[in-house]
Each structure stands twice: as structure tokens, then as C-alpha cells.
Amino acid sequence: MKLQVGYSGDRHLYNRKLRFMPSTNQNHNNKPTIAISGTQIKGKDQFYADIKSQIGVVPDFFKLPQNKPETPDALWGFAVSAYLDNPLPPLFKERLFVYLSRFCEAKYSITRHLGFLIGLGHAAGESSIPPQSIKEVMTLLERNLHRDQNMATINKVLLDMPALANLPQEETELEDAIFACTTHVFLQTEEAANCLNVLKHVLDDSTFQYLLVFLAFVRTAHYWSILQQNLRVGDEIEELLAIHEKLAELLFKDDEAYSYQINNALLTELESLRMEKLAHEMVGHEERVVREKQEALISKTTFELNARVKQLEGANEEIRNARRAALNLMEDAVLAEENIKMLEERYRVALDSANMGTWDWNMDKDVIVWNEEHYHLLGLPADSSARNLDFFFQFVHENDLDLLRMVLQKAILETGYYQMEFRIERADNGQMRWMTSFGRVVARNGGRATRMVGVMFDITERKKLEQQKDDFIGIASHELRTPVTSIKAYTEILQELCEEDSYTQGTELLKKLDMQVDRLAHLVRSLLDTTKISEGQLSFAYQEFDLTKLINERVDDLRPTSEEHNLVFKTKDKLSVFADKERIGQVLINLISNAIKYSPKGSDIVINAIRTDEGIEVSVKDYGTGIPSEIKEKIFERFYRARSSQTDVFPGIGLGLYIAAEIMKRHGGRIWVESEQNKGSVFYFLLPNQNGL
Amino acid sequence: MKHIIVAEDDPGIRDIFKIILERAGYEVTSYSNGETLMENNFTAPHIFILDKQLPGIDGLEVCRFLKSQESTKNIPVIVVSASPYISGLSSNAGADDFIEKPFKGKFLIELIEKHTKKKDAAQ
Known part of the structure; x- marks a missing residue:
């Protein structure tokens, strides 16, 4: 206006x-x-x-x-x-x-x-x-x-x-x-x-x-x-x-x-x-709203970006790991190839050099053909003339000759496989050298072996090292086991004396002491075995024996350790096997004493041995608490120990089944368990057919 | 009375052998190493018990020696060792049996009886 x-x-x-x-x-x-x-x-x-x-x-x-x-x-x-x-x-x-x-x-x-x-x-x-x-x-x-x-x-x-x-x-x-x-x-x-x-x-x-x-x-x-x-x-x-x-x-x-x-x-x-x-x-309400929206958007975007960055970082890590794995694989492949090359090389060098002799024995004609190196090992000049077994035997150390004949005989008549370590006296300087010889029957006429081929090489140096190693382990075990032996023997004698004097309390106490000594002895033994396994040096001495007899012996050994349990073994048939008798005995003792340990007093422990298509299967059945399925595999691991409840731990150091599994592995066999909780467990081991050994 | 020769370096174990075997009615002659045994002009025993790990000459070598001698090759030899891994080696050396330390006295006696009876039967 x-x-x-x-x-x-x-x-x-x-x-x-x-x-x-x-x-x-x-x-x-x-x-x-x-x-x-x-x-x-x-x-x-x-x-x-x-x-x-x-x-x-x-x-x-x-x-x-x-x-x-x-x-x-x-x-x-x-x-x-x-x-x-x-x-x-x-x-x-x-x-x-x-x-x-x-x-x-x-x-x-x-x-x-x-x-x-x-x-x-x-x-x-x-x-x-x-x-x-x-x-x-x-x-x-x-x-x-x-x-x-x-x-x-x-x-x-x-x-x-x-x-x-x-x-x-x-x-x-x-x-x-x-x-x-x-x-x-x-x-x-x-x-x-x-x-x-x-x-x-x-x-x-x-x-x-x-x-x-x-x-x-x-x-x-x-x-x-x-x-x-x-x-x-x-x-x-x-x-x-x-x-x-x-x-x-x-x-x-x-x-x-x-x-x-x-x-x-x-x-x-x-x-x-x-x-x-x-x-x-000027920054009015609307603008503030816009700004808030922008901030929200920025925050959301930032969050998404961060997530994406994390994702990318994860992916990157995976790629890096995959690349690393691939590199490792490549490295392994390269190493494997190198190993193969090395082995080839070694094989060639071994065959070419004086260390590896080969032999091919025609048994029908008793003619042996050696390579050049075989002559050198015996200290002989190489020639192409045919030799026979007796010619070879004249270089073998007299103390080893009988055994060599025996082992060879067994290979020809039974196993088809021969391995022996023996000493020879070199023809050129009379020096004594340790040899190892492997052979296999490669031809038969009907059931009769007609041809064997094999290799022989000098293991004198290895023998010396083995001697040193055996000495060391021997010293260690000697130091531990010798006093245990004395203690055990004295305990036994004391026990006998107490029995003679009818001093029952003394007898009882000494019986307990004896059991503890056995535990200690077993522990030392297990530790020695474990050391051997981890070094890959657990040695085996294969022989033919009757498994039924061995089981009976071991059952008899264990029966006195728990008079509350009833050990049942009904197999009567002879079951001939070619294995390390001592070791198989060890597996049996482990499985049976475990069964005793984990099953209620008064219950049966049933041992059985049968021949199957695969080989000889031995089972040890108990009526104990059973083994939860989740630990069925673990019990064969080193130092694994079963627990009876939250607090109680069964005695032992968790080596028995580990050693048993290793023994079966080394025999080409296997060990396993079937178990039902609160009903019991059955432990099995399989010794494969002789040909598999 | 049957005679047993024992080669064992550990005096404690030597004592143990003596006590156990004498209690079982055997006559025992002990040596602390292989050389002394091989050098001595001993009376042939009914059985040899050789510790594997002897100072100087190893028990297995002593075993090989005994098994290579005409006068002793038929006498049973039991190798004793604290090492559980020489069962095979001892049979390779010609030993008739192997017993691992620690052992039950009863088991040792049974083993000795088994081999001496076997030899008696063979003779």
C-alpha cells in the first residue's frame, strides 16, 4: 500500500x-x-x-x-x-x-x-x-x-x-x-x-x-x-x-x-x-532432510563398501592360499620328479657301481648268472662264465652258511620270497663284509620253483651304524629294564618265601608290588616301541607259527591277572601264519588286557580266531561300557586315553592301541573296533593271507 | 644236577639268575663277559644263558661262536636281553630261544626245562 x-x-x-x-x-x-x-x-x-x-x-x-x-x-x-x-x-x-x-x-x-x-x-x-x-x-x-x-x-x-x-x-x-x-x-x-x-x-x-x-x-x-x-x-x-x-x-x-x-x-x-x-x-528443513538422506546413503554405502572390501580381502586371502597351495603342489611335483630322478640315478649308480650285484638262478640247471658288480662284491674279476650255488656258498661266512641254506630252502618250498643278511669273505683280500640279499621265485613248473632272481649289496657300513643305533637303544633300555628285572625277580622270590612261611599278608603285598613292576616294565617297553615307530624303525622278525597256540599262550598268561574275568577262547584248529610272533603276541596282550580293564568284573571276554577270504581274523569281545562312535578312530592315535567319566582317567599312557595298530599296519593287516554303548566292544585284527605278507 | 652257564654283565641280574636257578635245583656258573667265557676251558653245560649286551664281544657273537664249535653247537642257548627287538637277531645268530627282560622266574625255568628235555630226548 x-x-x-x-x-x-x-x-x-x-x-x-x-x-x-x-x-x-x-x-x-x-x-x-x-x-x-x-x-x-x-x-x-x-x-x-x-x-x-x-x-x-x-x-x-x-x-x-x-x-x-x-x-x-x-x-x-x-x-x-x-x-x-x-x-x-x-x-x-x-x-x-x-x-x-x-x-x-x-x-x-x-x-x-x-x-x-x-x-x-x-x-x-x-x-x-x-x-x-x-x-x-x-x-x-x-x-x-x-x-x-x-x-x-x-x-x-x-x-x-x-x-x-x-x-x-x-x-x-x-x-x-x-x-x-x-x-x-x-x-x-x-x-x-x-x-x-x-x-x-x-x-x-x-x-x-x-x-x-x-x-x-x-x-x-x-x-x-x-x-x-x-x-x-x-x-x-x-x-x-x-x-x-x-x-x-x-x-x-x-x-x-x-x-x-x-x-x-x-x-x-x-x-x-x-x-x-x-x-x-538457506539450509532449511528440506535441505537437512536431503543431507540426512545423503548421510544415510553415505553410511550405507560405506558399510557396503567395507563389507565388499572385507569380502575382497577374504577372496584375496583365498587366492593367496590357493596360489600357495598350488605352489606347494608344484614344489611337491618338482620334488617328486627330483626324487624319481634321484631314485633312477641311485638305482643306475647302484647297479652300475660295485654296490649292487644282481643274480639270476636257474634252479633246474643250477646255473647262476651274475652281473659285473656281483663279481666285484665277492672280490672276483668279472667274467661271463656260468656259476652255480656251491661256488657262491664258498664265499659265505661259515657261521652264516647253514642259516642261509635254511632260509633259501624255505623260500623255494614255501614263501617264494627270500631275504637274508650274511657275511662273506672277499676272494681278493679275505676281508669280511656284510651283505644283504633279496630274491623272489619268478618261475615255477607246476608247484616247483624253477627260477629265482635277486640282488645283493654291501651293507657293512649300514651294519656298523645299526650296531651303533642298537647299542644306544640297548643302553637306554638296558639302563631302565635291568633294574626292573632285578626288582621283579626279587619280588617273585620274596613271594615264594612268604608263601613257604605262610605269611599271607606279605604274599598279598608282594603280589601287588609285582603287578606294579609289570606295569613299569610294560611302560618302558611301550616307550621303546613308540620311539622305534616314530623313527620308522620298529623291526620285525617274520616266522611261521600257529596262531591258535599263540593265543592260548597269551590267554594263559593273562588269566592270572584278573581272576574276576572269564577269558574264553574256543578255537581249536591250527592257524598257521607267517608273521612276527612276538609282535602279534603283543597285540593280543594289549587287546585282552584292555578288555579286562574296561569291562565289569565277572563278565566274559571272548576271543575268537577264524579264517576268512582276506586272511585270519582275530576278535576280542568284551561286555563293557562300549566306545562312543566319535572316538572310534581316535583310540588308535598316539597317547589317546579313554575316560570313564568327566574326572576319572583309566590308567595307562595311551600307547597300547597305537602300537597294536602300527604292528598290524606293518603286517599289511588292519585293526578296528565295533562297539555299542553299554553293551560292549569287539576289537578285530586281520592278518592278511600269506601271499600278502 | 644240571649245569647252566650264564654270561651276564650286570651283577644284580647275575645274582638273580643264581638265586632263581639254584632254587630250581641247577648248578650255575656265571661269567661277566663273553671273552672270559670263550677263553675259559669250561665244562660243557646243559644250557647256556647269554645276555645279549655284553661288554666287548656281544652275546650274539658268543652265540655264533658256540654254535660254530663242535663241542658246543648242540648245547641249547637262550639269549636274554633288555631290548625287545633282538628276538629275530638272536635266532639269526643260532640261539634256540630268546627271553626278554624283565621276565618271570617261572617262565625262565619252564624255558630251560623245555630245552634241556628236548636235548635229552634228542640224545
């Missing part, structure tokens, strides 16, 4: 020419001069009348101080010459006055000149100028002062323009630019020097000069209003401001009002703060 505040005074009676009259009598040309006139010749009323005729009102500005009437007169003269008679366009002057007055801490000037603009008095003393609307004035007051980059841009635009023919119309961008420039000059900011140059460029010389004169008066007016603190703007303006709260607010709470007093650094800071505030305000 455009509020026109009319003024009913006689302003139309006054014209420009009249205004010149009171200022100076001497100056009649159209050029105004700064009037330092002698107002003393006039009366006070006349002075006020002059003012009123010019600007339509008599402002407080010129009324005070009362006791120095010459001062207002001088001010009036300055006002007339620099402001009222200044030939710059009246509306430009008045709007600029109002705009510049925003930066004055005293509100008198701005309020008073705002009044002039809207018709409460004459704008720049020009009664013909139509009053501006409140809205136009408010727009002017809301205009922020351009600074920094913004101002630099404006300056550049102005500099690029040709000089102005006329000062700009109100509410134009050009007016805004000129006002901004002028304000910087007026406030003497950092940009003042630039702005002064710009003004000099866009304005012609006289306009530029009049602008500076005008600024000088505005400055004077501001200072004066600051110094004269009780200046009043008049009821009319006060009433207007009471009605227009917003206008009043613009006037009295103008941020720009104090800024001219603040140094430029502060100005800059304020501007940046203002920009920040603006930016902050």
Missing part, C-alpha cells in the same frame, strides 16, 4: 529562485556558492520563515542553540549552498541523504530526511518533487551496502561504462551502484580510494565536485545531530513512525547504522558472518 503523506503547507509558493535570496545577496549568478552569510542582520522569525519557505518545515536542527543564533545561521548557509542549492537532482540528493544517514548513530538525520522524502517537508528543498511512497523508502532502507568482491564487480562495471550524462533515476541498479560507491567514499572504507576513482570516471567534473560538497554537508549534518543530542524530528514524523512499525524498525534497528564506526576488518568479519548466517538459514 502506497501511503502518501500529504503536506498542506504553501510549498508551491516557493521556487528555486526564491531560495537564493536569503543565502546571499551578492551571489546572483546560477552557480551556488558556499554561503557564509551574515544572518545577524535578520530577525529570528525572518530566519525561520526563510527556512520554512525553502524546506517546508523548520527543523530542530536549525533552532538550536538558542543562545548562539549565528551558528544556526551559518549551518543554514552551508545547507543552502551544499544541499539545497546543490544542482544535483533533488530526489537523488534526498535519497542519498537518507541512505548515508543510515550509517549515523544518531537517528535524527535519517528520520528527518525520510520525512522530506515522503512529503513531510520538501525533498532537498524542492516543493515540486512528488513525495515517495513508504514502500519506496523502505526498499531504499533495506538495501545492503555492497562490499568486497561484490563492490569490486560494481566498480569494474562502472569503470567500463562511459561517463554518465545524467545521474541515475531512483530505484535503478545504477543508482544503487552510485550510492554504494559514494557510501564507501563517505565512510572512508578500504574501498574508498577505488570508489573515488570510479566516481571520478562516471561523473563529469562538476557533478563529481558537487557530490563531494554534498557529502561534506551530510557529514556536517551527522556530526551536528550527534553533538546536539536532544534534536526532535517533530510530531508528524513521530506519528508516522508510530503507525509504520516496520519502517520504524528499519530505521532504528538498521545493522548498517553503526557500521561506519567499525573498522574495516570488523566490517569484513561481519559480512562473512552475515553470509554464513544467510547460508545457514
